[in-house]
Amino acid sequence: MGRTPCCERAAVKRGPWSPEEDDALRDYMRRYGNNGSWITLPHRAGLRRCGKSCRLRWLNYLRPDIRHGGFTDEEDALIYSLYSQNGSKWSLIASKLERRTDNDVKNHWNTKLKKRLAAASAAAAATFSSSRTDSILPLPAPTPAPTHAHPHPHPSPLLSFSMPTVKAETYTYDGGDFLAPAAALHDPFAAAEGSTSAASSGSNWSAVDNGPADGGGFFADFCTAAASDLDAADQFLTGFYYPLDPTVSLV
DNA sequence: AAGCCAGTCAACCGCAGGGGT
């Protein structure tokens, strides 16, 4: 039962690649490229490795046109932005970054960016919840979505985004306030965490403009505003936290 | 010096989907 393995496990080597194996694969790819299939490449290259392992090693490590580590602030901002728009589509995100691999971007997100965002979120949430007694964010009456991005009201020292974002989501209106969905109330940054929260339930932090650095600014700026000044946070929300589309429902 | 712990990243696993038969 179960899935047929892509190669005979007992017959192939696993684990870290030795320099000799790297040389063999690099040399083979340089001479012949992957003419044929990855499955048969190990045999042709004289490697006792699974074809998938060879492919991964080549694409993520040995390929000459890739960079490792040393992500710049600009790249970080772009990753935040693309993640907020697309979720964990690492291959897509990597394709927008020059000479980066999906594995590298994914690791960078999981080890650095996600934690940075979580820390900012926690700080903002703590400040916000300790300062408010009501559980409803004071959302403004609906206003037409702007056709152009606003100038940034609170440039963030935390993350260098320049574009504001709004949230496209279904809201309810109780006659006085617009009520954000519960998930957003408890974790306004949940969407940025991806699959387990808002992103999987249809929330989508979308950019007003489609500039390359859009998308993640809301989190950073709200964090900054909330952490430093509650009024500023309210003002920030008033400015940007409004229904974007006709899915707004009045109850 | 030794043990522990957290961070990092290479590598693996399993699934989805495309293409060929």
Added chain:
DNA sequence: GACCCCTGCGGTTGACTGGCT
């Protein structure tokens, strides 16, 4: 349409490393 093979992708694991106690 059903099946198989292969590739690509995203999630996860585990080895390694450096810092701290």
